[in-house]
Amino acid sequence: MEKNKKEKSQGPRYKTSPPRDGRVRIATRSPASPRLERSKPIAAATHRPGDHRRTSSRRAQGPLPAAKMDDVDVSRQLKQMTDFIRQEAVEKAAEIEAAAAEEFQIEKLQLVEAEKKKMRQEYDRKEKQVGIKKKIDYSMQLNASRIKVLQAQDDLVTNMMEATRKELLYISRDHQTYKKLLRILIVQSLLRLKEPAVVLRCRKEDLELVDSVLESARNEYAEKTNVYPPEIVVDRHVYLPSAPSHYEAHGLSCSGGVVLASRDGKIVCENTLDARLQVVFRKKLPEIRRSLFGQVAA
The missing domain is CATH 3.30.2320.30 (ATP synthase, E subunit, C-terminal)
Incomplete structure (x- = not known):
């Protein structure tokens, strides 16, 4: 009873977990309360009967690896970031490659169409030249044939005239x-x-x-x-x-x-x-x- 009264007179106490370094810290009130001071490390405190065994077992195991856990999280986050960046880079490279391939196809089609047009124009020009040459050759052959025909006709008429002139000699006889x-x-x-x-x-x-x-x-x-x-x-x-x-x-x-x-x-x-x-x-x-x-x- 006396023990309970002392605890009530001392005010409420808070449960504390043993710190990682083995020291026992007593939780205090918030700094807004003027009657409570900051928690100070104490060498020894009152514990429950079973607390001594837990504390001694934790001391035997050593402190928890908090920094190691932080490094794992950081590594995991870094890996996620690098994977994300790598995925973004792969997608961006794929987009650039697709755009380059599409631009290449468009440029290739334009060049092919330009060359086709140039070839068609060249073919049309040569076809016109061949047609003109054929017409010229045909006209030349036709004129040559006409000249030959006219020459043959003139030769025939001239021969007739010469034959008639020879007939005139018989008149004077x-x-x-x-x-x-x-x-x-x-x-x-x-x-x-x-x-x-x-x-x-x-x-x-x-x-x-x-x-x-x-x-x-x-x-x-x-x-x-x-x-x-x-x-x-x-x-x-x-x-x-x-x-x-x-x-x-x-x-x-x-x-x-x-x-x-x-x-x-x-x-x-x-x-x-x-x-x-x-x-x-x-x-x-x-x-x-x-x-x-x-x-x-x-």
């Missing part, structure tokens, strides 16, 4: 027919010139025939024009070329006919057989081509 023809040619020349005095030139071999028809030609011209017969002077110094021969096939030649000129030489009327053939040939050339080559030549 028939004296009666050629004599009549000379008179007609002289009258035509006089009608073209209409001069009171003219100079006449002929082939040397036709001189006798011209003299024989000269008077009749003058009279015929006078009858047709109702004028006095003109004065006709035969040039006996300068003659027309002779008929062509095999030895001088490409030289100057005349198949027959006459050339009349005024006394001053300003007006000349060439009325030879070769000149008449040229006139008729130029006039009838379209008809000749049409009859020989059809509508294309026309």
Whole structure:
């Protein structure tokens, strides 16, 4: 009873756990209470009967490893942080790699499309060049063919003219027919010139025939024009070329006919057989081509 009273008189006491260093600390009130002081370590205190054994056993085991427990927590937290950072780095690297791969694919597609476009443009340009070259070649071949056709046509017409010129030689060999023809040619020349005095030139071999028809030609011209017969002077110094021969096939030649000129030489009327053939040939050339080559030549 006395013991209980003493405990009540001393005030309430608090249960304390033995400190880790083996010293017994008495819990005090909060610093707000002026009657209680801070806990002070004491060497010995009153314990319960069983407390001595617990204290001695704790002393035998040694102090608890609080720092070791803190190191484990710190290591665990550090490991979690490093794992988190590593995971973040892996995810970030994966995102960067995916973005780089996507950008690479886009850039590659752009480059491929640009090269395709360039190749298509180059192909179109070369195709146009080939088409133009084909057209040029076709046009050149067509023109060459046309030139060949026209050359063949001209050769044919020229051969016809040469053959006709050879036929004229037979006219001058028939004296009666050629004599009549000379008179007609002289009258035509006089009608073209209409001069009171003219100079006449002929082939040397036709001189006798011209003299024989000269008077009749003058009279015929006078009858047709109702004028006095003109004065006709035969040039006996300068003659027309002779008929062509095999030895001088490409030289100057005349198949027959006459050339009349005024006394001053300003007006000349060439009325030879070769000149008449040229006139008729130029006039009838379209008809000749049409009859020989059809509508294309026309």
